[in-house]
Amino acid sequence: MNYRNNVLRILKEDILPGESKTINMEIAKLHTMTKLKIPIIVERAKLPGPTVLLSAGLHGDEINGTEIVRQLIVQKINKPKTGTIICIPIINVFGFVNQTREFPDGRDLNRVFPGSKTGSLASRFAYYLLKEIIPHVDYAIDFHAGGAARFNAAQIRIAPNNQELRDLAEIFHAPFTLYSNNISGSFRNSCDKLGVKMLLFEGGKSIDINEDITQQGIEGAKRVLEHFGMLNSRKKASHPEEKSIYIEKSAWIRARYSGMFHGYTKIGSYVNKGQLLATISDPYGKIEHKMKAPNSGYVINVNEAPIVYQGDAIYHISTELEK
Template structure:
């Protein structure tokens, strides 16, 4: 679906075809009465086309998406844009300021949608975002990372029953897709209610810039924009296998003891049921507890903190039907990303 006109109205202002505009949405003040606003960049192409939202840092400590967004809006190929790109690099700007996943009142903004004009701080921000930004879009990509001290293998999370979102997920071009139900209060849920397909990109760790995750994110956003006919196909594109595998379920392997965890694996590795994943030991040694895989799959997330307590999440394992094929494609993907240039042209 394309816009019928070559201009778009947002925040009461009209952005004409072939122009771009920066907005700063006021959301309140600090205790010092310093005004706080959400930065927004709108790029309107010369030709009509879809309206796509890319947003990041709904969790304020998840920073890879901020850099993905910056690289996308500054890429030379954005000049060929058809339609409109709305880029919001820091949705939870208060969380970014405090280097925190949460809002100052400890609420998770991604559990506050669609929000309320008279609700909590999170509810008010969510309501404003839905009314002024999400509601103006036809598609959206939500950029995330793993939580603090945890890394995620680059992956797309999507509710595959939404066929348009599923098509976007496959177009993104990653080996791994997680069929993830929509959670109450999430941005994906708000989009689903409005008929706006949203996919979530997960990669890297909170409070870090992870270059392979950023590179894969920029490439994936560009792939989706090409899929939506917002960008022309690449000239002389590199031949790709385009193999994508869907995990119908996933689960965390949890610590069977307290101590220091020494992992034997890295993201993207294959595990077999009963395989030794690592050892938990004390600071002086001599009390080793093996951590074994309760099921087979691919490691899609992992803790980076060796200090663990009983029951703590250690390794996130996705279950796939074609496990050997997944292992091969994931290994090829890791090598490809490691060799990619920093800037994609």
């Protein structure tokens, strides 16, 4: 693909080849009239190349994704040898301030895309993100974490039947890759419709920073940038010998009882059908329910909450691997 080194224009500001610029996106204020700015950090090389977006914080409480993008900036990995790298460490700055998943209007930003210029607060953010940023982007990596107390193993999620995304996932080389259909209203779905190839990274849990997950995200991003000839010559990408595990189908195991949760299963491990995964007990020492694996597979998400309720999602286990 031939890339041109045109002037990049975002929110009425021009960024020239070889230039670095932080652009603050201001769409709304707090109810106290305090301004909230979303920094968009743009680094351009003098040589032409693709434009890659590295984003996080679509859900305000998924701090581990923000830490990954922050580290990419601190380590100057975002300074490309060719092309352009756009970093948005926090998209949902409102949720980040309040350490909540949603926007102040109660909406999940990842369900309101493509948004509306005159819609709800979350909808307006979605609209401007697609209007101002995404038209310039060729590839994107969006970093997420598990919701509530559910800890995700480091994984890439891609839509099925898309060979280019499959190849990119192989380059990123997370321990697990899940085939997952695009969800209506999601950032990933809107990017796909606009021709942007997006890898969605999941790892860790909300309101938490995990060093291993952070490193998985950083190294995967470096491998992708290296593939496009964008990785700074002073930076080196690691290339693990272990193969990624591709999961065609998976299913949640839900708690059949409420009580105190005692997990015995390590995230990322392979379990056999009938293996004891956890127990759920009452607080008085009289009752203890065993939770066993309904099938053999890899554990890609674990609920780390000490207390669970009947119906809570506890374990996410693969049911069918790519052949």
